[in-house]
Amino acid sequence: MKLTNSQKLIPQGTYAKKLRPFLPDEAFLRDPMKLVILFINLTILLLGWMIGSHLDSWPIHLLWLYLPIAIIMGNSVIVLLFSSHDLMHGSVIRNARLTQFISLLGLSMLWMPPTLWKSIHNRVHHNQTNALGDPDRNYLYEQPKTWGKWIHNVVVPSVEVNPLWLTVGMSTAWGVHLFRNLTSVLLFNRENVDYVPSAFTVSAKDRRVIFGEFLVIFLLHLSILAYLQFNPVKLIFSYFLPIWMGYAGLMFYIYTNHLICPMTKVNDPLLNSVSIRVPKIFDRLHLNFSYHTEHHLFPGMNSDYYPLVQELLKIHYPESFNLLDAGEAWHLLLTTPRHYKDENTLIDWSGENSVPCPLNNLIDKEAVKTAR
Template sequence: MTFVEKQTLIPQAQYAKALRPLLPEEAFAPDFSKLVILFINLTILILGWAIAKHLDRWHLYLLWLYLPLAVVMGNSVIVLLFSSHDLMHGSVIRNSRLSYIIGFIGLIMLWMPPTLWKAVHNRVHHNKTNSLNDPDRNYLSAQPKTWGKWIQNLFVPSNEVNFIGLTVGMATAWGVHTFRNLTSVVLFNCESVNYVPAAFKVSAEERWKIATEFLLIIIIHLSILAYLEFNPLKLVLSYFLPCGIGYAGVMFYIYTNHMLCQMTSVNDPLVNSVSLRVPKLIDKLHLNFSYHTEHHIFPGMNSDYYPLVQKLLEIHYPGCINLLNFADAWRLLMLSPRHYKNEITFTDWIGEKSVICPLSQASKN
């Protein structure tokens, strides 16, 4: 017997209330292993740069041997975000000051001030997921054609994007996303900023903290570049290539998390979020980030238990969760436009096409 037949939007809190008694207490206990994972991947990056320090002594025909390490470093950039993500949701340690310090360290390679992350992700995105007020949603067709909207149109997977734009975008869109939100709150801090999908405000204290944190991040990145002697070879192989790979991996998840879904006025994770089927090894490496619907129901939960949440959703809300193979999710992104014409309809840059969101309630009925 199911809790509900899926006909109307259900608030996130209602799912959490229904499923919480069915989950073990340890699923909500701090998981210190994510802290170990964060520092292991930070160490991988540091070792990679230490090796790269001597690349100018390598023969040219041996430089390809560094490429596998660059790929591993790129994966470490991904894991640093995901482990910091869990940390800042409170599922790793309970000490808020220590979480802030370690979160800052973990987010350095992502150019993301932790105070900004808590505001844009924890506070706004999680409470207003894929609504008009979500900074992470697709742009509306009716929104002004600002530089932010233009860049996203060039970079985001859709039936309009070209290969070059998509390739460049996979490596740089994370930076654009961060830059948009950072400048919106630091320079303006008002809800009328039109180059972001949805502007939001932070307190005066948070605004200063974000600016200070970003300045420190810039200094640390410059220190890394200086350590590598601003050598183009060292920078390309050990800094730009790993960062590009890492940002591309992060953006793959971000694009598939919500961008195929309809907008919702009620925060219903089974409607406005997507979970992916990926190889088991990838789930292990990326801390079950593919279980994104489950995360939106229990954001502060130990991510090791998200598969159990998915099983409970399939039992009590059968056929309701948006669960896709990762390749199918990408294919749907590439076959559809990326601007909202209305809550359940996508359209193109000029607003001529009308495509029902492939994961909307309308398309399923």
């Protein structure tokens, strides 16, 4: 597929250069307090497992009392990803080795080696957002119908998704995303791997580090399972349930980030990214991750200041800025196909039904110009 919209797009750096003078210098200082948040949520998980280790002595009719604890633990899984995300973007501390070690702890519940995250997210996704080379984009219709593309079609929210499989996918799609990219790098490390949306490569050194970090994560999870004595009741309530709920929560954010946007050759965050409105309590809990366009404009910024960036976008780019209520973004996901026919068109698995990308404001602007 050849992208043809580059002449209409504005690079991320152009936006950043224009908006930077309106932002205070402290917005770009590191915020070590985010480490406190990360370790608080690690502690919550540890306490949850300590309580969960006694579930075999609870009467069956009282096991439901553990559900609030599981929900809190699930939220901690979400916060661990988002706090580690900020940490690895360099907005928390300066020390690289300490960042790598803490990120390994923070991303362990996501089974994500930090060196892999650094490659897939920081290096590739942020530089090629929703472009052909972005491993986080929708599959192209013209790509082979591999097992990876089939799972994407079955579980990702779309106009054709089965509600049952969507429910299953909310708790498992993160694992599929990790498995696809981890195996692509560790087993092949080639750019022609066809079961990922877009394959990328890493250096031989990083490949070894990724394997070592994944082995550490595997041993950490094995230790948790052993601590819970591989007891089915303990595992279901205090291990699987919190992780599944956490994955579902973070996938809600991740699905809305880019999947209803057009593909772009030039990295234009106002076209290829979406910010959503959520209740303020979730912004407080989840480190303003809903401000996603703002993050793509200033990846290394203290996330506390993303609301200020949003206000600037409303002033300077009111017609281009994709800001939706969370419910509206989810509705658009459920009423559109999930594969790209071309950079501006979404199409279903069969190739029979296609619609324009709902957030392609460039198309809207051209239509206005034509009408005039």
